[in-house]
Amino acid sequence: MRFTKDHEWVALDGDIATVGITAYAAEQLGDVVYVETPEPGRALKAGEGMAVVESVKAASDVYAPLSGEVVEANPGLAGTPETVNAEPESGGWFARVRIADRAEYDALMDRAAYDAFLETL
Amino acid sequence: MSEPELKRTPLHAAHLAAGARMAAFAGYDMPIQYPDGVMKEHAWTRTSAGLFDVSHMGQARLAGEGWAAAFGAVTPGDFAALKPGRQKYSVLLNDQGGILDDLMAARPDGEGLFIVVNGACKDEDFRFLEARLPAGVRLTRLQDRALFALQGPQAAAVLAAHVPGCLDMAFMDSAAMTGFGGVDLIVSRSGYTGEDGFEISLPAAEAARAWDLLLADDRVRPIGLGARDSLRLEAGLPLYGHDVDPSVSPVEADLSFAISPSRRRRGDFPGAARILGELSSAPSRARIALKVLEGAPAREGAVIVDGAGVEEGVVTSGGFSPTLGHPIAIGFAPPALCAPGQRLGVVVRGRTWPVETVALPFVPHRYVRRP
Numbered sequence: 001m002r003f004t005k006d007h008e009w010v011a012l013d014g015d016i017a018t019v020g021i022t023a024y025a026a027e028q029l030g031d032v033v034y035v036e037t038p039e040p041g042r043a044l045k046a047g048e049g050m051a052v053v054e055s056v057k058a059a060s061d062v063y064a065p066l067s068g069e070v071v072e073a074n075p076g077l078a079g080t081p082e083t084v085n086a087e088p089e090s091g092g093w094f095a096r097v098r099i100a101d102r103a104e105y106d107a108l109m110d111r112a113a114y115d116a117f118l119e120t121l
Numbered sequence: 122m123s124e125p126e127l128k129r130t131p132l133h134a135a136h137l138a139a140g141a142r143m144a145a146f147a148g149y150d151m152p153i154q155y156p157d158g159v160m161k162e163h164a165w166t167r168t169s170a171g172l173f174d175v176s177h178m179g180q181a182r183l184a185g186e187g188w189a190a191a192f193g194a195v196t197p198g199d200f201a202a203l204k205p206g207r208q209k210y211s212v213l214l215n216d217q218g219g220i221l222d223d224l225m226a227a228r229p230d231g232e233g234l235f236i237v238v239n240g241a242c243k244d245e246d247f248r249f250l251e252a253r254l255p256a257g258v259r260l261t262r263l264q265d266r267a268l269f270a271l272q273g274p275q276a277a278a279v280l281a282a283h284v285p286g287c288l289d290m291a292f293m294d295s296a297a298m299t300g301f302g303g304v305d306l307i308v309s310r311s312g313y314t315g316e317d318g319f320e321i322s323l324p325a326a327e328a329a330r331a332w333d334l335l336l337a338d339d340r341v342r343p344i345g346l347g348a349r350d351s352l353r354l355e356a357g358l359p360l361y362g363h364d365v366d367p368s369v370s371p372v373e374a375d376l377s378f379a380i381s382p383s384r385r386r387r388g389d390f391p392g393a394a395r396i397l398g399e400l401s402s403a404p405s406r407a408r409i410a411l412k413v414l415e416g417a418p419a420r421e422g423a424v425i426v427d428g429a430g431v432e433e434g435v436v437t438s439g440g441f442s443p444t445l446g447h448p449i450a451i452g453f454a455p456p457a458l459c460a461p462g463q464r465l466g467v468v469v470r471g472r473t474w475p476v477e478t479v480a481l482p483f484v485p486h487r488y489v490r491r492p
Contacts (some may be wrong), residue, residue, distance in 0.1 A: 027368050030347075031160040033441040034448070036470070052470065054418055056159040057347045058443045 001089070002108035005117060008065045009089055012015045016071065021053065021062055024118055026088035030055045032081045044068055044103055048115050051094050054086065066104040067096040074088035078106055130176035130288055131267045132329035139343055146346055147240030149177040154345040162348035163177050163443040166314055167484075170273040171344035172335050179243025180263040180322055183250070184233030187189065191258045192226065192234060195250065197371065197390040199381035205231050208309045211379050213238075213246060218392020219367040220374065223359065225320075227295035230246040231308045235295065237268065237320070239361045266384065272318030272352075274487065275340040280319055283334055284308060287319060289346060290489035299330045315356025315486045355442050357410065357481030363421055364408075364437040364451060372399035373453065374410035375481070385478035407456040409434060410481045415447035416474030419467035425454055426466045426473060433458055436467060444484050451481070 002010045007025035011018045034054040044050050044064040046086070051062040073095045076083060084092035099105060109117060125492040127150040132472055134354055136143065141152035142416065154162060165171055183192055198211040208227035212220045224238045235378070238246045251260050271280055280287045284300030295309040304327045312318040323331055328486050335341050350360065359365045365374050368394065372380075377400065384390050413419055425434035435456030444451045450467065458465065461480045466473040 030154060030158045036417060052417070054441070056163070056351050056443060057153075059418070059420065 001119075002065070002105055002110060004063070006063045006065075008062060008099035010065045010105060011109060012099070015099050015102075015107065017066060017068065017099045019050070019065060019095050019097060020093040021084065021088055022114070023088045026085050026092070029053060029060060029084075030057070032084040035074075035077040035081045035084060035094065037077060038070045040070050040072055042070045044070060044097060045075060052093060054081075058098045062094060064097070065108060066097070066099055068099040070095050072096040073100050114117050128177075128421050130173040130174055131325040132176065132332055134146070134426075135329055136174065136343070140395065141345060142341070143164075147177045149240065150222060151177060152343070152345040154347045155343050156223075157342060157353060159345070162342065162344045163351050165318060165342050166273045166344055166348060166352055167444060168274065168357065170271060170275040170279050170318075170338075170341045171314070172332070172341050173270040173272065173349055174267070174332070175240075175270050175320075176267040176328070177240035178268055179236075179238040179240060179246060180266050180268060181236045181247060182233060182239075182261045182263065183236060183258065184261070185258040188233040188256055189256050191254050192250075193384070193390070195253055195391065197380040197384050197396070198247050199225070199383045200226065202381070202383065203228055205229075206294055206296060207312070208293045212365075212375075212376060213249065214391040215322045215367055216369075216391050217367075218368055218370045218373060218395040220361075220365050220376075222251060223361055223365060223376070225309070225311065226308055227307070229295045229309075235307050237322075240363060244471040245275075263322070265325050265326050265361070266322050268409040269321045269323070269328075269332065269335070270314075270318060271321065271335065271341070272312045272314040272316045272344075274317060275280040276316070277489070279335065279338050279340050280321075282338070284321070290319075292317075292488035301327065301334060301440055304331065310489065313356070313358055314352040315482055315484060316359070317487055319491045334412055344362050344454075349445070350444055351440055354438055354440060354451070355444055355482065355484040356486060357451065357483060359451075360438055370396050370399055370404065372396055373404045373406050373408070392489070403456045405455070406434070406453040407459045407479070409452050409454040409459040410461075410483065411439075411450045411452070411465070411476040411478050412434070412445075413450065413467065414441075414475040414477055416472070417469040418448035419450045419469055419476070423450070424468045425452055425458075425476075426468060427458070428464065430473065432465070442483060449483050450476070
């Protein structure tokens with residue numbers, strides 16, 4: 001699993017990347033009440049807004065950690081957005097993306113680097 | 122990190138010790154939520170008792186010969202008729218009948234008014250008032266006092282252990298009394314959640330001790346400003362600077378109850394021509410309340426559209442209702458669209474979601490009124 005400074009995580013299986021927000025991000029957001037996931041087929045560029053996650057109080061953007069084409073959005077989040085709080089780094093995934101460039105994945109932080117980054121916040 | 126120039130309430134250290142997430146609000150470093158989080162804090166207030174630090178709000182006394190007329194000159198209320206022991210919601214009006222702030226004015230004793238205004242504009246409010254006072258009427262700011270709100274169905278039972286006199290009070294009563302072992306208090310049975318509850322003014326030096334005494338009761342938990350906002354939205358209560366601003370009249374804001382009948386007859390308050398005109402015909406915009414039937418929460422600034430997609434109004438406060446389990450919003454729209462039961466839309470991030478107009482409050486008030 002790899003991580004961004006915007007607190008997204010990516011798990012890669014072949015050329016399919018599963019993307020979500022980290023446990024830290026979910027904790028910071030508080031109770032998630034709505035998630036807007038990207039449409040399958042959408043072409044994402046790394047760094048652009050790909051989803052919106054809403055708590056009781058506010059809406060926050062989720063950024064694409066890497067470029068590619070959305071192949072699937074998590075269908076469960078429409079009915080049970082609280083999964084993002086309960087299982088942020090597994091069942092609360094946002095989208096699966098067919099990546100264009102493996103080097104983008106390799107350039108992201110690994111767990112140790114992300115944990116070290118969290119220490120600086 | 123907190124900005125160094127932010128002011129602190131007397132409970133600041135207690136909030137940090139409780140693990141609160143702090144943020145700037147009205148120039149103060151305030152607790153937005155505690156480790157429970159907004160949803161749990163909200164539900165706790167609706168089912169037990171929530172304790173809020175609202176010491177950022179502005180407290181003052183207005184006294185001296187002619188105080189009632191002086192306060193009436195900047196508000197549409199009849200304060201000469203406000204009896205000792207009672208409190209009244211009111212608004213500060215500019216000359217155009219727009220709302221400079223909303224406030225509570227109470228008569229806890231025989232000594233004129235006790236006034237509580239919003240924290241974000243308290244300095245402007247008090248300067249505005251002072252500049253209009255005749256000789257002999259004095260405004261005294263109470264900057265050495267803290268303010269708590271204790272809200273929820275268990276609030277009265279909890280407070281009675283420390284302030285026995287509170288049980289004799291009904292909704293919108295106000296009283297100067299002692300509690301917490303001889304501390305001088307100004308207590309009102311009122312709040313900003315729609316629940317029964319109390320607002321308690323006390324000396325800053327006693328605040329931390331009283332706060333801890335209340336929290337020692339298992340029925341009480343501290344509640345941050347996040348849940349304060351979701352609670353007041355469910356109760357249909359306006360938030361100054363969002364739902365109400367100096368361009369908005371009390372009639373447009375659905376606050377006509379703040380315009381006393383005697384003042385309507387006399388027409389002697391600021392902006393009376395506009396306000397009386399809006400009362401006799403209809404204002405160009407009115408308060409609308411929306412239940413979001415499907416889709417994203419509609420927040421401040423979201424456009425309200427009719428069935429044809431034509432822009433009709435705007436959301437001024439919106440979010441998710443923890444009690445109802447769906448998003449709710451209030452805003453402004455033409456009066457004809459505000460009647461309950463109409464299907465409209467709200468535009469969120471370019472997408473239109475279906476909404477239905479409903480009556481306020483979203484969640485019924487549970488005030489304890491005098492029988």
